[in-house]
Amino acid sequence: MVTVPAIDRSSTTDRVAEALRAMLFTGELSPGEPLREVSLADAFQVARSTVREALQVLAGDGLVTRYPHRGVVVTELTGDDIAEIFGARLVLESAGVRAGSEGADLAPVAEALATYAAATAGSDQAEITHAHLEFHTSLVSLLGNARLVANADTLTGDLRLALASVERRRANARQQVADHRRLLRLMKTGDTDGALSELDRHLTAARASVHEQVRERDAVSPGS
Amino acid sequence: MVTVPAIDRSSTTDRVAEALRAMLFTGELSPGEPLREVSLADAFQVARSTVREALQVLAGDGLVTRYPHRGVVVTELTGDDIAEIFGARLVLESAGVRAGSEGADLAPVAEALATYAAATAGSDQAEITHAHLEFHTSLVSLLGNARLVANADTLTGDLRLALASVERRRANARQQVADHRRLLRLMKTGDTDGALSELDRHLTAARASVHEQVRERDAVSPGS
DNA sequence: TTTCGTCGGATTGTCGGACAACCTGAGTGT
DNA sequence: ACACTCAGGTTGTCCGACAATCCGACGAAA
Known part of the structure; x- marks a missing residue:
């Protein structure tokens, strides 16, 4: 062949x-x-x-x-939509983290993190967002379940609708990468509960950030 | 109005x-x-x-x-597909059970169980299957997340493709209802871990059953 | 001034027909 | 046994058409 x-x-x-x-x-x-x-x-x-x-x-x-x-x-995402998306992501990614702490190979996650870190060096915002979400998807991939990965992909896809319309602050990038590094380290050391709460913390913060940015945008040009 | x-x-x-x-x-x-x-x-x-x-x-x-x-x-579901569907359901429904043990109102679940029990008295197989899956969906509903419920619905929908082509044994119905009653009781008493392992046990058994039935069918008229 | 018809333009939902590209299986020849 | 060709069936895509529907504007009536 x-x-x-x-x-x-x-x-x-x-x-x-x-x-x-x-x-x-x-x-x-x-x-x-x-x-x-x-x-x-x-x-x-x-x-x-x-x-x-x-x-x-x-x-x-x-x-x-x-x-x-x-x-x-x-599609215009309401505040409730965004809350739902993050809630659903927490469910799926938490399950991924648990799978990771039960022996799944973490190499793909580390790889996604490296790609993400590299992307933050550039200036292509869409690229950075993509790499970031790819990292989170890699967590779900740890479950080895294509259907759940597909679900996670549509969730992050919907989220990108909101992310695309707001300028993400570059200043956050470094902090963000550090967050993810910490999460991966906790997983590697087998601290499942620590990793889960770190993930929860991270997603909650991200949700708040998106919420705020959407509110700002709506204040300028009110949506529905 | x-x-x-x-x-x-x-x-x-x-x-x-x-x-x-x-x-x-x-x-x-x-x-x-x-x-x-x-x-x-x-x-x-x-x-x-x-x-x-x-x-x-x-x-x-x-x-x-x-x-x-x-x-x-x-769509023809392979063995791997079925394993994936049950794996994904375990993730979603486990999250639902956890939400239930954290204060979510269990009334809808109880109601779904009653409907299911009533359906088993009849002879409409599609109706019984529908009510059964509805119970499992109600677990996911405890998360109050429409997106996850939608995901669970497509999963069970796919599963029905396999279930429709095989005759489910009525004999199992009573046993099945008892299983679900036990699960709900564990949730009501706040025994989260017990409920989770009961759910795992139930889904694993169900998966084995579907697998076996699909194998039987394929032995008669081999698919792909 | 507000409310109520009505009217016209714009858009979608659905239809029917058309045709090239493509796949499959049968037949043919080597 | 293998390669080639051919014909029929099916999909992918296009076009044109028209009713149903929506929306905003305009004017009449309360």
């Missing part, structure tokens, strides 16, 4: 969905912004039905919301 | 998806069975594009699987 260059077998629908997803994560599309089928079809040079399918994929992930007969808009 | 009778505002796509979902859960459609777009469009008397959208919804839930350029088939 020879190795061959991968051939792109993605459908047009997939590519449109992916392009939209990228635009959502970079903040090129803001929460609440309407996504008109004909405009998108025109912009992407594809048929309206193709756009509709792509939008339905994104709607399935909760990134966009369909309002019957009124169209699709970029 | 007066109360008005609810008006059906569902789209054709939704209704087709719902009809297909019901057929999947009752076993009218079996795992591996191909779902041809034109046949379905003809059968439901709707356009092909409508069927495509409905199928994409179901694919998003993992109930059907798209094979590019080859069509959609009812």
Whole structure:
């Protein structure tokens, strides 16, 4: 068996969905912004039905919301939504931490942390956010359960909608990385309870931070 | 504000998806069975594009699987899939049990158990399965997190694909209900660890049962 | 001034038809 | 046994169409 260059077998629908997803994560599309089928079809040079399918994929992930007969808009997360996302993440990532303390290989987590630390040296905010969330996903990966990882991915994906629209302070980056290092160290030393409470603390702080930033944004341009 | 009778505002796509979902859960459609777009469009008397959208919804839930350029088939769960589903359920439902032992109101769980017990008196297998899974979902509901409940719902939905194709032994029903009663009692008495290990035991046994039944089925008509 | 119809434009939801690309299996030849 | 070709069925994507629905504006009526 020879190795061959991968051939792109993605459908047009997939590519449109992916392009939209990228635009959502970079903040090129803001929460609440309407996504008109004909405009998108025109912009992407594809048929309206193709756009509709792509939008339905994104709607399935909760990134966009369909309002019957009124169209699709970029999902606007309420404060309750954000609280729910962090609550769900705590459940999944805590389970991951427990799995890690029960013998799962921590190397992928360490690797994700290194990537994250490296990313903070750069200035690409979307890249930093991605690497950060990747670390948290790596915790869930410790469970070796693809379905839970997928759930965690959609959760962090939804969260990125809120993160993209606010400027994360670079100053926090160093502090953040230190937080994660501490968490990993606790896991390595087998201090499960310590790691769990550190994770709880970290997520609670992050939630507060996102909450605050969303409130600030809404104060300027009030949403729903 | 007066109360008005609810008006059906569902789209054709939704209704087709719902009809297909019901057929999947009752076993009218079996795992591996191909779902041809034109046949379905003809059968439901709707356009092909409508069927495509409905199928994409179901694919998003993992109930059907798209094979590019080859069509959609009812998802066939492998042994690994089943193990994953039960593993994920253990994570979510354990978290629910913990929430229950920390003061969450157990009334909905008790209610779900009563409904389940009542259903076992009847002979509608799909109804019994539904009530059973509803009980487990009620555990996750204790977390008060709609996103996690949704995740649990898709997990149990996927599981129903496997359950629908095998005849569950009625004999087990009584034993099953007793299991759940014991679990609820442990939660009520505040014995969190006992409840958690009871849940683990129950899910492990259930997984073994499903595994065995799937193996039996595959021995008759081998799948992939 | 506020409330209530109504009207027109814009958009979605659904339909039908069309066609190229693709997959599969059967047949054919080597 | 293997490689090739061909035909039929199916999906992926496009286009055009039209009813249903929503929304804002405008004007009439209370």
